[in-house]
Amino acid sequence: MAIRKVGVIGCGLMGHGIVQVAAQGGCDVVAVEADQAALDRGLGRIEKSLAKLAAKQVEKGKLAEDAAEAFVKETRGRITGSLERSAVADCDLVVEAIVEDLDAKKALFAELNGICKPETIFASNTSSFPIGEMGSASGRPQNMVGLHFFNPVQLMRLVEVVRTDDTSEESFAAARAFGEACGKTPVSCKDTPGFVVNRLLVPYMVQALMMLDRGDASKEDIDAAMQLGCGYPMGPITLTDYVGLDTTLSILKGWVDRYPDEPAFAIPRSLEEKVAAGKLGRKTGEGFYVWEGDKKR
Ligand SMILES: NC(=O)c1ccc[n+]([C@@H]2O[C@H](COP(=O)([O-])OP(=O)(O)OC[C@H]3O[C@@H](n4cnc5c(N)ncnc54)[C@H](O)[C@@H]3O)[C@@H](O)[C@H]2O)c1
Numbered sequence: 005m006a007i008r009k010v011g012v013i014g015c016g017l018m019g020h021g022i023v024q025v026a027a028q029g030g031c032d033v034v035a036v037e038a039d040q041a042a043l044d045r046g047l048g049r050i051e052k053s054l055a056k057l058a059a060k061q062v063e064k065g066k067l068a069e070d071a072a073e074a075f076v077k078e079t080r081g082r083i084t085g086s087l088e089r090s091a092v093a094d095c096d097l098v099v100e101a102i103v104e105d106l107d108a109k110k111a112l113f114a115e116l117n118g119i120c121k122p123e124t125i126f127a128s129n130t131s132s133f134p135i136g137e138m139g140s141a142s143g144r145p146q147n148m149v150g151l152h153f154f155n156p157v158q159l160m161r162l163v164e165v166v167r168t169d170d171t172s173e174e175s176f177a178a179a180r181a182f183g184e185a186c187g188k189t190p191v192s193c194k195d196t197p198g199f200v201v202n203r204l205l206v207p208y209m210v211q212a213l214m215m216l217d218r219g220d221a222s223k224e225d226i227d228a229a230m231q232l233g234c235g236y237p238m239g240p241i242t243l244t245d246y247v248g249l250d251t252t253l254s255i256l257k258g259w260v261d262r263y264p265d266e267p268a269f270a271i272p273r274s275l276e277e278k279v280a281a282g283k284l285g286r287k288t289g290e291g292f293y294v295w296e297g298d299k300k301r
Contacts (some may be wrong), residue, residue, distance in 0.1 A: 005123065005125075005175075005178045006096070006178070007096045007097045007181065007182040007183070007185070008031060008096055008226055009031060009032045009033075009034070009094065009097075009111070010026045010032070010033045010034070010090070010095055010097045010182070011092025011095040011097070011099070012026070012033060012098075012101060013036045013089065013098065013101065013102055013112060013116075014036075014101040015035045015042065015045075015046025015085070018101045018153060018155060018157060019046060019099075019101035019102075019129075020035070020047075020050050020051075020103055020157075021155070021156060021158050022129065022153055022186075023035045023046070024050045024053060024083075024157070025186040025187060026185075027079045027082040027083050028078075028109065028180075028187065029186045029187060030185065031185065032082050033083045033084070033088055034084050034091045034095065035083060036085075036086050036087070036089055036091060037085070038087075040087065043085045043087065046085075048082070050080070050276055051080065053158055054076045054080060055076060058073070058075055061075075065176070075105065083290045089115060089119060090134040092116070092119065092120060092122075092124075093119050094121060094123065095120065095150065096123070096124060097125045097179070097182060098120060098124060098126055099127045099128075099129060100126070100127065100128045104132065104177075104251075104254070106133045106137065108156045109130065109133065110138055110141035112126075113139075114141050114142060116142065117142050117144055118224050123193055125148075125149065125175045125178055126138070126139075126142050126145065126148050126149070127142065127148075127149050127150065127151040127179060128148075128150055128151070129150075129151060129152060130150065130152070130257065132197065132198065132202065132255045132258055133149040133258070134168075134197075135167075135168050139168055139170055139171070145168065145171070146170055146171065146172040146175060147172070147175050148164060148168060148170070148171060148262040149167060149171055149175055149176060149179040149181065149196065150165065150166025150167075150193075151179055152164040152165075152199055152201075152203075153188070154201070155235040160188075161187075161189055162188060162189055162191065162201070163183040163186065163189070163190050163191075164191055164199045165179050165183055165191065165192050165193070166194070166199055167181050167192065167194065169195075180215075197262070197263060198255075198258050198259070202255070204211075206252070206255060206256065207252050207266075207269070208240060209240045209243060209244050209247075210268070210270055210272055212226050212230075212239075213241070213274055214270070216241065217272055217274050217297075222281050223239075223279075226239055226240065227239020227240065227242050229269060234252055241293070244275075244285065244295065245285040245286045245291035245293055245295065246285065246286055247285065247286045248284055249278050249279050249283065249284045250284045252275065253271065253276065253279050255273065256270070256275075278291060278292070286300075
């Protein structure tokens with residue numbers, strides 16, 4: 005089944021990027037938001053991002069100015085916005101990128117089941133919840149996949165395509181092909197906590213914070229060690245500040261509750277304390293570091 009028309013529910017940080025790359029990939033896209041202000045914000049971000057991309061192509065000599073203008077116009081022309089979830093009824097694929105709240109996601113898919121044509125594939129962009137639970141709630145588990153994009157969607161080249169035991173071959177193949185059409189490299193993964201990237205990355209961040217809590221090394225030295233010793237673009241403590249301490253804690257809490265016997269899922273003391281104190285990372289100006297814009301101390 006070829007994906008020609010895509011609905012994206014939620015046009016926030018991730019959703020607006022998914023809308024944009026799907027439109028760049030040639031799909032017609034309907035972006036659905038909860039209110040007009042959020043929809044305007046999301047579409048505004050897409051317009052800015054498209055203009056920036058076009059200007060870069062001109063600067064690099066890859067596109068002439070009129071071709072760049074045509075690219076922006078064509079891509080933007082494939083996108084419509086709506087406040088009505090019924091607007092995605094005839095979509096081949098609906099991707100959900102609303103808040104990370106399992107009950108909200110389940111309720112959304114149950115509602116979409118009554119709205120969308122029977123063959124519509126459902127995808128969640130969740131970072132941490134089981135796709136299978138959403139599939140069951142949707143009433144069409146054979147059509148349910150995970151499509152886990154990375155932030156910023158326009159730049160990050162990976163998409164994890166997640167299948168449950170119930171996902172049909174057709175749905176899975178169509179979701180992978182959609183990921184490729186969006187310009188991403190798809191990797192296939194079973195419905196396991198954190199899929200591939202977060203299953204490896206989050207426990208690594210946990211170990212770094214526990215090292216800090218034990219006083220084994222300073223945050224600066226832990227970060228420098230992993231940057232210079234492993235060639236990572238940033239160290240794990242800085243990364244936690246970027247991801248957000250609240251987001252990291254909420255992922256971990258969910259995993260610890262759900263998989264109490266998995267030793268890799270643990271909650272570092274400092275993480276809980278910082279979140280309780282409202283120090284959520286770069287976005288609040290302080291997490292493990294104090295931030296002034298991109299500068300930290
Ligand atoms: N932020 C990241 O780095 C990242 C990376 C990968 C995956 N994710 C996942 O993507 C999802 C979205 O995260 P985000 O960072 O874009 O959040 P966000 O808060 O920026 O965006 C969520 C948007 O959904 C809208 N929304 C909420 N309920 C809605 C509904 N019922 N109908 C229509 N719109 C609704 C909100 O108005 C908001 O604009 C989450 O599941 C998150 O775990 C996030």
